[in-house]
Amino acid sequence: MTLHALDTQSKEAELDAWMREEQEKARARRAKLKYPVRTIQELSFLPKPKNWLVKGLLAQGETSAWIAPPGGMKSALMAELTMCVANQQDWHGRKVDSCFGVVYFALERSDLVHRRLMAHCERMGLSPEDREQMAVMICPGMVDLTAADCVPHVLRSIEELSHEYGIGPALLIFDTFAKLIAAGGGDEDKAKDQGRVFANIQRIKDAVHGPHVALVGHTGKDESRGSRGSNAFLGDVDVMVSISGDQIKTATVVKANDMAEGPLFSFKSIVHEFGLDEDGDPITVNIVSAEEVATASPSEREPKLTANQKTMFAMLHDAGASGLLTEDWNEKARQAGIGIKRRADLTDIRTSLKSKGLIREMGDRWTVRH
Template structure:
């Protein structure tokens, strides 16, 4: 009935300017019809049948027009795993048993905003190129310049960078990686819901500037001190994300998802790979042969690393004083244990001797130790023993620093 242009009301049939009046905050035309000035767009129930199914980039892993968070302890292989995904997307290959779901003739670009260790990303990607005999012009870019997702200018900066990359590489970007999330917040407090909501909202605004391309944002994060409680920072980020994946001990595990099964998504093993650059002459300078070694993921083998979607507990190694408290318990069990257990009082006394508990009111800090170490100990009837299942799990080393 009406068309709004530059704040003016026009008749949608004649195109003529319509006179309006305002009463009690409501705008009316000459026929006393309500003029809708600021309504939000909507779809009706009848239109839901036209809704397209989810548009997968990698089946069951990466969907276009969605955001995900992948987090894990330092040295757990999360950035290495992300580089592996990036290479498979850019080379249009299936990833660890999950089908690449795009037109194989279409060039699918990947941009990595490496807010930390950009050079390491580049070395890993070079190692993949040599090991997997990949083309030298894969559409992957690593950006070392910092971004601030809490600055409104980031919407234009990031989206213009994507446009520029697509134009110069004749591709369509399908995956945008931010590694790491906390470094992309411009120093704002990640423990505030306002910070996380503002940054996540800017991801949506960046995507909205690309009308014909609904790429996936993959963010990389860290777990909190108690790794069992999820990613570090305010939970508003997790609420925004369509997919949350915890990377721990060679397993990428889905811990939150909209429409896929929770549990193990992929298993992986690290592989050391050495890249050697031959001697060369640059001008009058003779540059000798040099090499570097990085950790990448070993090639996927369905027989060696089957993917199961059964949920399993995530086990994190304790750090700081929690690690010291667990070490004290191991020593006490080794010297005084009976059937692999000691009394809570004995453990508490040894914690006091190790200056890990205060002389006054030790009850609360002792309870914190027990709670933080609940994956690693079994407490029963005032006795405590080690959780053998936790102790048998070995964390492989995934990070090298060439």
């Protein structure tokens, strides 16, 4: 080897040693930051696969919202989800890879939640020994998640799952979102009150290694406008599912970060009988039926539209395959007299058309689903 080659190798070795030293200094410096940062070079080129609870739908570390009008079976659906996740059973055709821990915060009607879970235990044929292995806990108290000092108390309740079963929770259900705000005198219509709740939800997720948080919410008086209260709710969840229908309910994804929007699955309710009371009358509870129900396509469901919804849909349809940017669509709507007095009407109409599976959004461009 020549002296020149040796000299080159020596310089390269010195450079490598210097770079490693600088990287170590940088890591040590960042470790002291209250708000840690990472360079893009430190990120993996290929993103890691998600840790799924329910494959392709519910991932750990994310937040979902399940909204429906009163009596829309949203809480019944969460009871069924609890049992499937805790017992490694597929949920409406989607794979559950393991038995996960669940903490169900039943802020209202906790006795109804309990009856539904027991009904599913009976229908699944679970023995008392099987039930003892299920890592499921119900918290029936009111929880004020608008207050940061509530978080340590919530965490202590969650920790009981680990003490009892030896595993941490992978799913936290809060039923209902409205009560999380109302418990502290907050207003569901105020974005700032919703913001406090979501900030505290993130603190909880960070403290217990990123469980999935499922929020049960209500639609407004006009179901077509989506969730009740401030529309900030829509922006703070990773997945929002709207439940609608009479005899047959359909769960429809109206917002998602990493999956297609549109109909998810359909289901029916069934009355489960536990036995008879002292008067000989049946003791019953309404739960989600295990019967498979085909999901109707948007064209088969023939969604009902208001006059303004029809007008805005027609505008987008006439734009063809290229669709319309949000502001261009807003301008056309305003020229037609829509959204002049209340700008939020335009957002509400778009949300409704999405929930009915009629339109889609890519970036800031909207197109009709064909």
